[in-house]
Amino acid sequence: EDKVVQSPLSLVVHEGDTVTLNCSYEVTNFRSLLWYKQEKKAPTFLFMLTSSGIEKKSGRLSSILDKKELFSILNITATQTGDSAVYLCAVEAGTYKYIFGTGTRLKVLA
């Protein structure tokens, strides 16, 4: 059975800290891995990763995929209170089939 597991489930840090969120997966037909940020409503897209070892960066956020070990990490440096959200990892497993992890709930304290 295809599955996506995120850890930790929840994290509380102070502003300025760096956090690393983990996503591991087991799927039979991997196509891509995606990271989303969900605040109060629908998720917003952060990154799509398809190749191992190539880091994607956007401001203070970065992500990398390891297709051999079947995981990805999302790093957030110099965290701000606005980074507080649920971060979702999803794997596209076959055509049009997206499997989401349970998410990591991040709270950044001022």
Next chain:
Amino acid sequence: GAVVSQHPSWVICKSGTSVKIECRSLDFQATTMFWYRQFPKQSLMLMATSNEGSKATYEQGVEKDKFLINHASLTLSTLTVTSAHPEDSSFYICSARKALETQYFGPGTRLLVL
């Protein structure tokens, strides 16, 4: 950009009534649209995938007669929750996919069935 809208944002209805939720891609044509359901503090669960002009593909455990999906055009998909019951109360999110790109999510519709 890639903007997806949903209507309504919020709906409260009585048990036994049917509720229609619209999902529109505003500035692109979506080859595929997806419907998800999310319970509080849980992740997104894919309910069904629909391609324009063809029948939706439902995930295991999702009743197709209960959750009717119509993908009438490349910019519009509708989800109708038929004879809604309190256990159908949830946050319903659609997403639309541009060809060869990722999916873009709508803002979601919160359904409360009394």
